[in-house]
Amino acid sequence: LEGRLHARRGPLHAGGTLGLAGDGALPAAITSNDDMNLVSREHWLAYDIGDAFTLRAGRIQIPFGIRIIEHTMLPRQATRTDINDSQQHGVALAFFSGPFRGEVLGIAGNYQVRPDAYRERGGSAFVEYTVRQGVTVGFSTLLTHADRDIDSRVERTRTANGVFSRYRATSSLVLLAEADLLTSSDSQSEQTAETLPVDTTGFLQADYEVFQGFHG
Numbered sequence: 001l002e003g004r005l006h007a008r009r010g011p012l013h014a015g016g017t018l019g020l021a022g023d024g025a026l027p028a029a030i031t032s033n034d035d036m037n038l039v040s041r042e043h044w045l046a047y048d049i050g051d052a053f054t055l056r057a058g059r060i061q062i063p064f065g066i067r068i069i070e071h072t073m074l075p076r077q078a079t080r081t082d083i084n085d086s087q088q089h090g091v092a093l094a095f096f097s098g099p100f101r102g103e104v105l106g107i108a109g110n111y112q113v114r115p116d117a118y119r120e121r122g123g124s125a126f127v128e129y130t131v132r133q134g135v136t137v138g139f140s141t142l143l144t145h146a147d148r149d150i151d152s153r154v155e156r157t158r159t160a161n162g163v164f165s166r167y168r169a170t171s172s173l174v175l176l177a178e179a180d181l182l183t184s185s186d187s188q189s190e191q192t193a194e195t196l197p198v199d200t201t202g203f204l205q206a207d208y209e210v211f212q213g214f215h216g
Contacts, residue, residue, distance in 0.1 A: 134168030
């Protein structure tokens with residue numbers, strides 16, 4: 001159960017979500033009950049700078065790859081860029097100019113996670129180019145560091161770099177593709193550029209709209 005609000009007055013606007021989660025989504029929780037926590041996945045203030053730029057501050061979706069509702073899909077989990085609870089607090093600058101659009105986010109950490117050692121800090125960005133109507137290609141990059149990684153429990157620096165594309169084959173069928181290269185460096189292991197763990201992930205998805213509002 002979740003509600004979403006967006007309000008605007010001139011160039012200034014704000015957005016946010018508030019909901020209940022019976023379990024999971026703990027990185028988005030704003031209460032600390034054993035179950036049925038209040039969660040806020042996004043909350044931010046924004047200011048439009050002319051027609052091409054928007055500056056936002058708050059808890060923001062990470063600008064990386066293709067944003068899809070299937071937040072459990074491996075690429076979204078591996079890069080920690082899902083829409084469920086991977087949002088981060090920080091400052092973002094989005095732009096839209098001609099065939100280009102993109103966003104850069106300076107990650108200050110998830111302040112709904114405690115203690116501070118578990119908060120990742122760094123940055124993420126993407127840029128997308130419209131080749132022609134219905135066809136886009138893009139590039140994403142991410143670099144974060146945590147004193148204690150939420151999974152490994154040791155100091156970790158991780159990166160993700162990838163490409164993605166969207167192709168509207170027909171008015172009802174869209175093909176989505178993404179490929180990412182991942183690296184990580186832990187403080188408790190001796191790693192060099194030659195031995196740095198490297199992994200890959202990606203997906204190819206067909207989205208078919210059976211009728212307006214119903215996708216398969």
